[in-house]
Amino acid sequence: MNPGFQAFLGAVGLAIAASVAAQDGPIRILVGFPPGGGSDLIARLVAERLKVSLGASVVVENRPGGSGVRAAEALKSAAPDGRTLMVSPIVVTVFAPLTHSKLRYDPARDFAPVSLAANYDLALAVGPGSPAKTVHEYIAGVRSNPANDAYGLPTAGGPPHFFGVMLARAADVALSPVFYKGGGPLVTDLIGGQVPAAITALSELVKLHESGKLRVLATSGARRSRVAPDVPTFKELGFADIEGSGWQAFHTTAKTPRPAIDRLSAAIGSALRAPEVSEKLLAVGLEPVGSTADELARRMAEDSARWAPIVKASGFRADE
Numbered sequence: 001m002n003p004g005f006q007a008f009l010g011a012v013g014l015a016i017a018a019s020v021a022a023q024d025g026p027i028r029i030l031v032g033f034p035p036g037g038g039s040d041l042i043a044r045l046v047a048e049r050l051k052v053s054l055g056a057s058v059v060v061e062n063r064p065g066g067s068g069v070r071a072a073e074a075l076k077s078a079a080p081d082g083r084t085l086m087v088s089p090i091v092v093t094v095f096a097p098l099t100h101s102k103l104r105y106d107p108a109r110d111f112a113p114v115s116l117a118a119n120y121d122l123a124l125a126v127g128p129g130s131p132a133k134t135v136h137e138y139i140a141g142v143r144s145n146p147a148n149d150a151y152g153l154p155t156a157g158g159p160p161h162f163f164g165v166m167l168a169r170a171a172d173v174a175l176s177p178v179f180y181k182g183g184g185p186l187v188t189d190l191i192g193g194q195v196p197a198a199i200t201a202l203s204e205l206v207k208l209h210e211s212g213k214l215r216v217l218a219t220s221g222a223r224r225s226r227v228a229p230d231v232p233t234f235k236e237l238g239f240a241d242i243e244g245s246g247w248q249a250f251h252t253t254a255k256t257p258r259p260a261i262d263r264l265s266a267a268i269g270s271a272l273r274a275p276e277v278s279e280k281l282l283a284v285g286l287e288p289v290g291s292t293a294d295e296l297a298r299r300m301a302e303d304s305a306r307w308a309p310i311v312k313a314s315g316f317r318a319d320e
Contacts, residue, residue, distance in 0.1 A: 026057035028078075029250075030086040032071030034064045037183060038203050038286055042117050042248055043087045045280060049271030054263075064182075067155040068092035069104070076110040080253040082260030087117055090246050091158035094303050098311045099157040099318040107251070113296035114250040114261055115268040118286040121245055122163050122220040123202040123231070124151075127190045128213060130197070135217045135237050138197065139171045149176045152190060152198040154183040157318045159246045160199040162307065163220060165314050167199075170239050190214055201246060202228060203285035220244055227285045244306075248286070249296055261293050 027050065029043045040062065047058040063071040068088050078084035086092075093107040105111075124135060132138035142148050153160050156179045168175040178195055180186040183204040190198045191213050198205075202219055206227050209216040218234045219225050222243055234242035250268055252261060269290030271277055278288045291299070 026059050028084045029060045030071040030074055031062045032068030032088055035062055039087050045277045046271045050267055053267045072105050076105045078253045080255040082256050086251050089248050095158050098308055102319050110254050111251040112254050112256050113293045114252050115265045116289040116291040116296050117248040118288050119245045119247050120286050121202040121225050122160055123205055123216045124199050124218050125205050125214050125216045126197045127193050129193050139173050142173050148196050149174055150178050150195055151175055152178045152186045152195040154180055154186050154200045162310050164199045166242050206285045265293055
C-alpha cells in the first residue's frame with residue numbers, strides 16, 4: 001500500500017475516533033476511590049484539558065469500593081469505543097492480581113493500557129505525639145514498647161502494605177498492620193493518636209508534615225522528594241532494599257481500537273504537561289509522567305515481576 005495513502009487512512013481513523021468521542025456521548029473517567037484523593041485529583045485536572053483537546057464532554061465518575069475493584073469491574077464491562085477510561089493506582093492493576101485468587105477482572109485480558117499519569121513516593125510518618133524524630137528512633141521505640149508496633153495503611157495489599165513488610169524484615173522488628181478504607185481516615189487517626197504510625201503515599205502527608213500536624217520520617221524514592229526535601233530516603237538511612245515508587249495510570253477497555261488509544265495517550269500526555277496541571281500535582285507529591293500505551297505495559301510487567309516474590313513470601317491473600 002502507498003505510504004501516503006496509509007498516512008491518509010491513519011488520519012481518517014483519528015478523525016473518526018474524535019468524532020465518536022464528541023458525538024456519541026461523553027468520555028467517562030472512572031475513579032475507584034472517593035473524591036479528594038490522588039486518583040480523583042488526576043482525573044479532574046486531566047478531564048478539564050481533554051474537554052478542549054478532544055472537543056468532547058468529559059465526566060468523572062467516582063465508584064469507590066473494594067480498593068478500586070468496583071471501578072475496574074465497570075471498566076471491564078464498558079464498550080470498547082475509547083469513551084471510558086479509568087485512572088487508578090498500581091494496586092488495582094498490578095497488586096490485585098498478585099493478592100487475589102478470585103479477582104473478577106484480569107488487567108491483561110480486560111483492560112488496554114493508555115498512559116502513565118504520575119509517580120509517587122511512599123512515606124513512613126508518625127503522629128504529633130510521637131517522640132520519634134527519625135526512623136531509627138521509631139524502630140527503637142517499637143522494640144522497647146511492643147504496644148507501639150501498630151502502623152496504619154490506606155488499604156490492604158498495596159505498595160504501602162508491602163513496604164511495611166520490607167521495613168519490618170530489614171529492621172528485624174515486629175510491626176502490626178492496621179488497614180483503613182483510604183488515606184483520609186488513616187491520616188485522621190494518625191493525627192488524633194489512634195494509630196502511632198502510618199505508611200502511605202507521600203501525597204497524603206506532605207501538607208500535614210509542612211504544617212507540623214504529623215512528622216514524615218522517610219520516603220521511598222531513589223532520591224529525596226522535591227516536595228519534602230528535608231526528609232531522608234530509606235536508602236539514605238541504610239535500608240538499601242527499601243526503594244521504589246507507586247504510580248497512577250489510565251486504562252481503557254480491552255479491544256479498543258489502537259488509533260483511539262493512541263489519541264487518548266497523546267491527549268493525556270499533553271494535559272499532564274500543562275503547567276497548571278503539573279504544578280498542582282507536584283504540590284501534593286505527585287510527579288506527572290505521561291507515556292505511550294506500550295511504555296505503560298512495560299512498566300506494569302516490570303513491577304509485577306518485582307513484587308510477585310515479595311507478595312508471595314509475605315503469605316498475604318486479600319480474599320482469604
